[in-house]
Amino acid sequence: xxxxxxxxxxxxxxxxxxxxxxxxxxxxxxxxxxxxxxxxxxxxxxxxxxxxxxxxxxxxxxxxxxxxxxxxxxxxxxxxxxxxxxxxxxxxxxxxxxxxxxxxxxxxxxxxxxxxxxxxxxxxxxxxxxxxxxxxxxxxxxxxxxxxxxxxxxxx
Amino acid sequence: xxxxxxxxxxxxxxxxxxxxxxxxxxxxxxxxxxxxxxxxxxxxxxxxxxxxxxxxxxxxxxxxxxxxxxxxxxxxxxxxxxxxxxxxxxxxxxxxxxxxxxxxxxxxxxxxxxxxxxxxxxxxxxxxxxx
Numbered sequence: 001x002x003x004x005x006x007x008x009x010x011x012x013x014x015x016x017x018x019x020x021x022x023x024x025x026x027x028x029x030x031x032x033x034x035x036x037x038x039x040x041x042x043x044x045x046x047x048x049x050x051x052x053x054x055x056x057x058x059x060x061x062x063x064x065x066x067x068x069x070x071x072x073x074x075x076x077x078x079x080x081x082x083x084x085x086x087x088x089x090x091x092x093x094x095x096x097x098x099x100x101x102x103x104x105x106x107x108x109x110x111x112x113x114x115x116x117x118x119x120x121x122x123x124x125x126x127x128x129x130x131x132x133x134x135x136x137x138x139x140x141x142x143x144x145x146x147x148x149x150x151x152x153x154x155x156x
Numbered sequence: 157x158x159x160x161x162x163x164x165x166x167x168x169x170x171x172x173x174x175x176x177x178x179x180x181x182x183x184x185x186x187x188x189x190x191x192x193x194x195x196x197x198x199x200x201x202x203x204x205x206x207x208x209x210x211x212x213x214x215x216x217x218x219x220x221x222x223x224x225x226x227x228x229x230x231x232x233x234x235x236x237x238x239x240x241x242x243x244x245x246x247x248x249x250x251x252x253x254x255x256x257x258x259x260x261x262x263x264x265x266x267x268x269x270x271x272x273x274x275x276x277x278x279x280x281x282x283x284x285x286x287x
Contacts, residue, residue, distance in 0.1 A: 090206045091199055092239075093219040094232055106206065 011138045016146065019139040026132040033121050040121065044114040051107045057100045059083050166275070172268040179261050183254070190250045197243045204236045 014022070062083050067075040086103050088096045098106070165173060207229060210216070216232045217224035227235075 087217070091203045092236070094203055094207075094236075095217040095219065095224060096206070096210065097215040097217075 011135055014138075016139065016142050019135055019142065023132065023135045023139055026128055026135060030125055030128050030132060033125050037118065037121050037125075040114055040118045044111055044118070047107050047111045047114070051104055051111075054086070054100045054104045054107065056080075057083050057086060166271075169268060169271050172264045172271065175264045176261060176268075179257055179264070183257050186250055186254055186257070190247070190254070193243055193247045193250065197240065197247065200236050200239050200243065204233065204240070207233050207236065 011019070011022075057080065061080050064080050066078055066080050068078040069075050084099060085097050086100055088098045088103050088106055090096055090106070207216070210229050212229050214229055216227050216229055218227050218232065218235070219225075
């Protein structure tokens with residue numbers, strides 16, 4: 001059973017097989033977050049788009065013509081009605097009526113949250129890359145030492 | 157592969173190896189469930205935070221199938237609080253199960269080490285008496 005245990009291990013003490021396994025594990029852990037990172041960035045971009053849309057929903061624009069999506073490929077022409085409130089999806093099936101400005105504040109909160117998550121993921125990957133380098137180096141050294149010892153043993 | 161190398165082990169070690177395999181399978185079943193619950197907990201906590209920012213008369217709607225039903229801010233908070241309570245209980249339940257599995261795993265590992273040590277001691281004794 002594997003879990004992430006935050007313990008400090010002196011990498012120099014580990015035998016070659018454990019080092020090889022560790023190196024492989026770190027390599028996997030570095031590649032996995034790439035897709036999570038992508039998702040986070042995509043979500044942040046979607047919120048940015050929402051923000052831009054909300055900018056248009058203001059009192060000057062009432063009555064302006066717009067296209068309203070009925071399905072992902074079917075739009076009908078309509079007019080901007082009430083610019084005073086929008087329906088905000090806050091998750092798990094709940095919706096709230098808010099002003100466009102309040103909705104923009106919500107969107108900003110979400111974007112900030114995503115940005116901090118993106119930062120956390122980047123930091124974690126950077127640390128894993130550093131560990132990967134250290135483990136690779138120690139592994140190379142040990143393999144070289146072992147090769148030298150075998151060569152010396154063969155000569156005697 | 158696992159089964160041929162297992163057959164090379166003496167029978168009492170095979171028992172421990174099989175037990176450890178079974179425990180690992182159980183563990184693999186619990187992990188995704190735990191992850192799902194933790195995600196749900198986080199989602200509902202975020203919704204609760206948003207609800208707490210609302211003035212009490214703010215119109216809130218709950219999605220029921222294809223419709224939106226109007227509820228009060230209080231009703232929504234109540235509902236989310238109930239959900240969070242339920243989810244927290246389920247998380248505690250799974251954590252207990254995982255803890256029990258880990259204890260069993262530890263027991264079997266110790267037993268396996270014990271068996272291996274005993275085998276080694278017997279081999280040494282046999283080598284000793286052969287001289």
